[in-house]
Amino acid sequence: MLDISPMLLGSTLIVFLVLIAALNSLLYKPLFSYMEKRDADIKKDMEHVGNNDSEIAAFHAKAEKIISDAKLEAAALREKVIAEAKALANSKIETKRAELAQEYATFESELSQERTRLIAALNNEVPAFQTAVSAKLNTI
Template sequence: MLDISPMLLGSTLIVFLVLIAVLNSLLYKPLFSYMEKRDADIKKDLEQVGNNDAEIAAFHAKAEKIVSDAKLEAAALREKVIAEAKMAANSKIEAKRAEMAQEYTKFEDALSEERARLKSGLLAEVPAFQAAVSAKLSQI
């Protein structure tokens, strides 16, 4: 049957306890310290990511402000350029209107002179026309 040897049982127990102590000091403690260090690093990285999110949000807000300021400045500049262009166009239009009015006045003057010249020319030829009409009427 089975005999239990106390000497063998004691030596096995001592070897087992020594093995546990050696494994604890050489394997388990370094493994646990590594795992704790890794957990601490992960927590620190997560906190940094949270901080980075805040920084990123701040940078996005700053970028949006810069873009909106640039848009406002561009709109103001565009309005200024449009106003200047309208003023330049209006001044050109007014200059052209004045030039056209002057040319129209010259044309009216030339037309009235031509009318007066034609009228005087016709009045000068009225006696000839009367003589021709009288000759025609006398022939009838």
């Protein structure tokens, strides 16, 4: 029936042990070392991510400060430009007011001269009107 051959059994045991030793040195040890290295890298990356959070927060704070400074500078610049525009507009208004006041004074003086000329012309025409009125009255 079945014969157990000690030679075959021994050689199979030796081949099995050699195979286990070869697999241990060629497969299992490199695989385990790779897995340990990967775990260590993951831990290191996680710690590094924690450090990056603080760096990111610092960068956000710096960016917020830059933005707020830029807003303040823009507001100051806007105020300066508005003040300059108001000053320019006020100077133009004052110039136009002075010009209009000058034109008004000239107009008043011309009007006054015209009034005096008209009064003088009417005074010169009064005798002719009186004679015409008296002639009309005489005819009635």
